Amino acid sequence: MSVVVYTYDWLPEFPRGFVRDLRVRWALEEIGRPYEVATVPVYPKSDAHWAIQPFGQVPIIEDGELTLFESGAILLHLAEGTPLLPPGRRAEVTQWLIAALNSVEVASSGWMGMVLAERMPDVFGPPSTQEAVEHARRNMMGKLDAVEKLMADRDWIAGVFSAADIIMVDVLRIPEAEGQLSSYPALTGYVARATARPAFKKAMADHMAHWQAADVARDANASA
Ligand SMILES: N[C@@H](CCC(=O)N[C@@H](CS)C(=O)NCC(=O)O)C(=O)O
Secondary structure: OOEEEEEEOOOOOOOOOOOOHHHHHHHHHHHOOOEEEEEEOOOOOOHHHHHHOOOOOOOEEEEOOEEEEOHHHHHHHHHOOOOOOOOOOHHHHHHHHHHHHHHHHHHHHHHHHHHHHHHOHHHHOOOOOHHHHHHHHHHHHHHHHHHHHHHOOOOOOOOOOOHHHHHHHHHHHHHHHOOOOOOOHHHHHHHHHHHOOHHHHHHHHHHHHHHHHHHHHHHHHHOO
């Protein structure tokens, strides 16, 4: 049965490649489940969107009768009964998936939010002080240090490739894109290994194609 993945109808260039529908697409590609994409307007957000995501965010999925939000919950649901949640490693995979979201992503989003506020004050401002940005960066580095140590002697965070790797690597892609992984060889290798997977490449290509099609539709609307 096909899954429906919701993302935005359009977004500007800067978040493309990092919108969290990507992690859902990646998981679906890994397990070979067909899916279709539906959209919600990014602005203004619709009542229909708020009705299925109380924070007005994406991703959201529909899987038969079930509607789910929160990328971690979505991944755990999709992984059930598949190699992404290997029998015997359920607790460990869940632990690392939650650590990726609740420890690493919380820290990196805090820092990234401040960087964006500096870069685009009209959208994300007001900017924080340099001391606050540096404090947030050190907090993120503390989390990266811990995962770096761990990944020095393993390929995948829970021993075999799992849903936890999809979330952890997708989280790490932001500090990597911002040049923050240069002193972390194990994390750099981990991200490279995971993103070399055919499922990631397909998910990313389809994710980017979605935004290109969204530009075309927007241009056509503007000139109509
Ligand atoms: N904890 C949520 C975060 C979702 C999230 O931040 N989504 C972003 C797109 S990647 C969003 O919709 N942002 C718009 C907003 O927060 O208003 C998850 O993992 O699903």
